[in-house]
Amino acid sequence: MIFGFPLLSLVIWLPIAAGLAVLATGGDRNANLARIIALIGSILGLLVAIPLYTGFNALLPGMQFTEMQPWVERFHVNYHLGVDGISLWLVLLNCFTTPLVVIAGWKVIEKKVAQYMAAFLIMSGIVNGVFMALDALLFYVFWEAMLIPMFIIIGVWGGPNRVYAAIKFFLYTLLGSLLMLVALIYLYNLSGSFNILDYYKLPLTLNAQIFIFIAFFVAFAVKVPMWPVHTWLPDAHVEAPTGGSVVLAAIMLKVGAYGFLRFSLPIAPDASHALSGFMITLSLVAVVYIGLVALVQSDMKKLIAYSSISHMGFVTLGIFIFNSFGMEGALIQMISHGLVSGAMFLCVGVLYDRMHSRQISDYGGVANKMPMFAAFFMLFSMANSGLPGTSGFAGEFMVILGAMKASFWLAFAAATTLVFGAAYTLWMFKRVVFGAVSNAHVAELLDITPREFLFLALLAVGVLGMGIYPLPLSELMHASVSDLLMHVAKTKL
């Protein structure tokens, strides 16, 4: 809290309240009103999150702006919120993405506009709750509640195979969450509390830790997604509307990695060490194998979806090599991937809105007709392949550096992503953008509108800014990361 003012609650509930207000505008007769309220709500949501950044004390490792209210006394559940250097950036990323998604859906979505905008706003608030919750049950409630709007977004505004994708998405995630719930109840029965920070100090036998680790692993690995439980992601991404893909890639995937940092590592440190080889192997499979899978995709959205899995493999790799380079690199990679993959999906969305096709083979020579768009797309593609000077480079470089400390061959395998990433992204870029105009549809393309320019430019500023000057990012997370590493290093046996 700042001066007794519940800032974190505001960051959670303001978007949700705005979402309800949007919903109240009713049918499509008031579509414009719904859009305007949604835009105002999302921008206010971003503005109220700014004091988190300005008021954050980078030297403190613990939770800041904490709020605590008794909630369900029967189970000693508290409404307990707080942010540290790890969650701060994820909250800011989420608040930043929401207005972009609202702007991106402004013209494109024509049916059930109010419900569309409301779903995104409500989800934005819920995701903030996931990142801020310090009570395990509160976390779980936000975690599951997040599924409902996303399910509706994919199912109502998605592509032809949307029903399959939406149900697969929901059930896959639910599978993981339910096991996590069992683990949380188990921890509650042991400790008599749902406070996550209490769990950090709870002594646990190795077997108990391994059980807890596996239960959390299923929940978070599905969300990240790690190979081999990644198969829901390409389906969900391809079928979701552009806004849904952006939120899925930029925010939803981060929730899984965040879960590893907040739960698995500090609660079950010995199990994390015992199973780190397993985790690193899965991460490398994701980086290398999924990178190769991305190479052969003919659908742009699918390609970016696979590239997301590959990049997230980098994040989990960074987390499980247990040094500060790896972990900070993983966090920076998460933020960067949030911006870059969001931008890539928006770029595909821009093309899709004009051509109604995501097939690479339907394009070619787009640069001739859409030069401004091509420039943006170029920048984001470069960032996606990890070019120095863009945000993609900073995180990947740090993770490779961390991996080098652990083992040369690990770093070697991880570094192949720089090759594969460049290969699949730039090859797609070349086939879509360069060359002669390939067909009559491409010849009719018009360059981006001011609305599209706005959201692409905002993202470009973020991507370049982070790439050129990543210091504020790592500065704010440094204390929290060292604190986390200290928890991981300390045995609980």
Next chain:
Amino acid sequence: MPELTPALPEIFLLCALSLILILDLLVDDPKRFITFMLTQAALAVCAIVTISTASSTVVHTFSNMYVSDMMTSVLKVGVYLSVMTLLIYSRRYIQSRGLCKGEFYTLSLFAVLGMMVMISANSFLTLYLGLELMSLGLYAMVALQRDSSVATEAAMKYFVLGALASGLLLYGMSMLYGATGSLDIGKVFIAIKSGQANQNVLVFGLVFVVAGLGFKLGVVPFHMWIPDVYHGAPTAVTLFIGSAPKLAAFAFVFRILAGGLQPLVHDWSQMLAILAVLSMAIGNITAIAQANLKRMLAYSTISHMGFLLLGILSGTVNGYSSAMFYVLVYALMTLGGFGMIMLLSREGFEADKLEDFRGLNTRSPWSAFIMLLLMFSMAGIPPTVGFYAKFSVLQAALNTGHMGLVIAAVMFSLIGAFYYLRIVKLMYFDAPVDDAPISGTSDARVLLGVNGLAMLILGILPQSLMALCELSIQSSVAGF
């Protein structure tokens, strides 16, 4: 002269019921609204009487055959409220199907009276009396639509299987009586605790009692009647069978197992564990294959009862209060679910197929949203209250070391989530096939809205209801 205060609600209801029975003879069909209002008024007064005579301590009367404590008051008020709600939901439904006779209301009240006796019974004899009074009322209600062959078939099945279950129960009770020499639940407890009773006869009797209870709750393998009866009965009656009697059945199970047979907890908790797993498995898996919403909800009920047993079988105060919370939440969800079917139905159209919900979001976003909340609540997804119901029974079961059961339960609820999601899919993702405007009386629509939003509000603030259940069970257990 025994103390009458604890039984005042029952006495009042019996008088009011007799009065309504006579007054209804003077009312002809177009003025049936009067009977409806009188019934509602009787139930409302009953609620007031129950609340004002409620005591936080346990009071016994009629030579220990009757008990009144906080749990009985809470459950009775739950019964009145759910019956009042369902009468409002079903008013237009029964009118349009020619069921709006005085009998519908008087039989409802008889059934309510039976439930009240069940909830307050403290002796095997009273328990059985209450159970039969309730069941006879319900049998007749299922058969009320006498021209419908499906309804008649359902009534026959319900009656024959119900009678069989009563027989089993009675047989088990007589065994227990033989072993302990008493029908009084408190004395049965003492007799078993002392170790004097013949263990073989006791366990033999216990098996029959559990089988009888299984029939009444509708858990696998005693569930065969549920889908047919739910499907065949008029929706208004299905809703009746599905909601309030479960509250009474919970009290019944609680009194017998947690009260009288508490010393045999190891025996019955193993039996319940098998019933629970089977119910969750068969209920959830079979529900997927249903094309009829009433049948689907019937199987979903079976799986919910499995969850309920999960709370009871842990044999702790924590477990019983979780189960009580579960059953109250369950009644609320069922009311909403069947209420929605009745809201969408009209003359000659039952709206009980899954297909009938197609595109509801386009036809009526508000109804679709309410149904969405109900479905997510049944599936146990937060922030709806169904999550806390599942969470609390899982917590109780895990606390007594039933890890395997809990993991099975969450896996089956994952399977269960699929068919609830399918309803959401039909409502939100598909285009409507039917553009008929949604009719329904305004009171029913408002109440259904409140019912649906209650899922969300109780889901965000579950503390008060949870604490109420815990207090009730604590006070009740203290009286054993």
